[in-house]
Amino acid sequence: MTVDQQDLDDFAKDADAWFREHVDPDPGFMLPLTFMEVGTDRQFEYLRDWQRRVWEAGYLGAAWPKEYGGGGLDPAFQKAATEAMRRHNGPIMLNAIGLNWTGPLLLDMGSPEQKRKYVKGILSAEDIWCQGFSEPENGSDLGNAQLKAVRDGDAYVLNGSKIWTTQGNYAKYMILLARTDPDAPNKYAGLSFFLSPMRIEGVETTPIRKLTGEYGFTQTFFTDARIPADCLMGEEGQGWLIAMRTLEYERGARGGQAGGYVLTPLDAFSILDLAGRARRDGAPALDDPVMRDKLVEFLIEAQGLNLCQQRVKTPALTQDRPMALPLASKLMWTEFARRLNEYAVTLTGAQGGYYVGDDNAVDNGLWARGYLNAFSATIGGGTSQIQRNIIAEHVLGLPKK
Numbered sequence: 001m002t003v004d005q006q007d008l009d010d011f012a013k014d015a016d017a018w019f020r021e022h023v024d025p026d027p028g029f030m031l032p033l034t035f036m037e038v039g040t041d042r043q044f045e046y047l048r049d050w051q052r053r054v055w056e057a058g059y060l061g062a063a064w065p066k067e068y069g070g071g072g073l074d075p076a077f078q079k080a081a082t083e084a085m086r087r088h089n090g091p092i093m094l095n096a097i098g099l100n101w102t103g104p105l106l107l108d109m110g111s112p113e114q115k116r117k118y119v120k121g122i123l124s125a126e127d128i129w130c131q132g133f134s135e136p137e138n139g140s141d142l143g144n145a146q147l148k149a150v151r152d153g154d155a156y157v158l159n160g161s162k163i164w165t166t167q168g169n170y171a172k173y174m175i176l177l178a179r180t181d182p183d184a185p186n187k188y189a190g191l192s193f194f195l196s197p198m199r200i201e202g203v204e205t206t207p208i209r210k211l212t213g214e215y216g217f218t219q220t221f222f223t224d225a226r227i228p229a230d231c232l233m234g235e236e237g238q239g240w241l242i243a244m245r246t247l248e249y250e251r252g253a254r255g256g257q258a259g260g261y262v263l264t265p266l267d268a269f270s271i272l273d274l275a276g277r278a279r280r281d282g283a284p285a286l287d288d289p290v291m292r293d294k295l296v297e298f299l300i301e302a303q304g305l306n307l308c309q310q311r312v313k314t315p316a317l318t319q320d321r322p323m324a325l326p327l328a329s330k331l332m333w334t335e336f337a338r339r340l341n342e343y344a345v346t347l348t349g350a351q352g353g354y355y356v357g358d359d360n361a362v363d364n365g366l367w368a369r370g371y372l373n374a375f376s377a378t379i380g381g382g383t384s385q386i387q388r389n390i391i392a393e394h395v396l397g398l399p400k401k
């Protein structure tokens with residue numbers, strides 16, 4: 001698709017004006033920093049309404065096909081809209097699992113009926129999606145998932161449990177990895193992938209509280225839950241293949257997401273302001289040469305990571321190891337955000353220990369809360385250790401242990 005530069009410039013200008021007008025700098029209550037921390041109905045309703053309005057204005061799903069609710073435009077338009085959203089500090093997009101991995105997966109591998117049925121509701125936030133991969137005994141070892149799906153006439157009967165189900169209590173649908181053939185020749189071949197309804201008899205969710213004291217995920221129990229047989233995606237036994245493709249979207253190794261962001265963007269430059277006013281032991285924090293040195297290291301690292309993102313788009317720069325940067329990006333960005341948040345708390349010395357709700361907390365506890373929240377992205381979607389294993393095996397070609 002060729003992009004008319006004038007059209008793109010006009011679109012970007014309109015998007016900038018729209019976000020300037022519509023982002024409310026103070027909704028009057030604390031908004032979640034990431035889609036994994038949507039813990040109250042008030043936050044949920046606010047963010048659902050926000051996503052719908054962004055989509056209706058044409059600034060979400062701009063590059064998804066028109067027939068499924070998208071804008072049918074070149075991805076450059078969505079990029080411009082997301083940049084405007086970021087410039088004006090728009091809240092996160094709520095329906096993260098729908099927008100970032102279920103939607104692209106459906107557009108990529110779904111049947112025409114599945115696309116028609118699900119994609120528009122993902123964009124409008126009418127249909128919230130959750131992900132049922134992890135189980136109490138099988139997280140990193142996803143291929144060992146044990147939740148059973150047994151075919152019975154025109155239905156599958158589900159029994160078992162999933163855990164850490166982000167937005168499980170709000171979701172209408174779940175992408176579900178389940179075992180349809182316990183006797184398959186290997187553990188992967190016995191798995192199937194379902195687009196499964198959540199609001200049916202036999203499905204129950206129990207909220208789980210996090211390090212931050214907030215809620216955001218659930219344990220999900222399936223007890224003789226019957227779902228229509230056409231909830232199966234692909235064929236029986238293709239679950240592992242589809243789950244791996246899903247993880248490529250989740251980890252950002254494959255493009256096609258609807259746009260916007262689902263984690264409050266943090267780059268090193270956003271803590272420059274804090275660094276300028278922070279005090280440790282009664283003196284400006286940046287009087288300390290170690291703290292100053294560290295800040296410069298973070299700024300350099302941030303710039304390096306940004307340039308790496310640009311490099312991905314230039315094939316000549318990545319042809320030796322095409323998957324190196326896509327596979328490394330989740331690891332690099334999530335660990336960077338965790339270290340940067342930690343640094344932000346350290347910058348403010350003893351005062352950094354005060355948390356949200358305490359009058360003494362720096363910036364209402366934003367940094368302390370950000371630090372505790374930053375661990376989630378280093379675990380969800382595969383832990384940093386697992387991501388290192390993947391890079392070792394699939395990029396560097398090291399032998400499996």
Ligand SMILES: Cc1cc2nc3c(=O)[nH]c(=O)nc-3n(C[C@H](O)[C@H](O)[C@H](O)COP(=O)(O)OP(=O)(O)OC[C@H]3O[C@@H](n4cnc5c(N)ncnc54)[C@H](O)[C@@H]3O)c2cc1C
Pocket residue numbers: 036130131132133134135136137138139140141163164165166167217375376377379380381382383384385386389
């Ligand atoms: C905030 C949050 C949201 C989440 N949301 C969802 C969701 O919506 N849906 C969902 O299905 N799951 C979700 N998860 C679960 C997440 O995917 C798992 O927690 C993760 O895959 C790790 O699995 P586990 O918790 O069972 O840990 P384990 O697999 O038990 O791992 C424990 C530790 O051992 C290490 N380890 C395990 N195996 C290896 C190995 N082979 N090599 C080196 N180290 C290893 C791990 O890195 C980790 O440090 C979420 C998790 C978090 C924190």
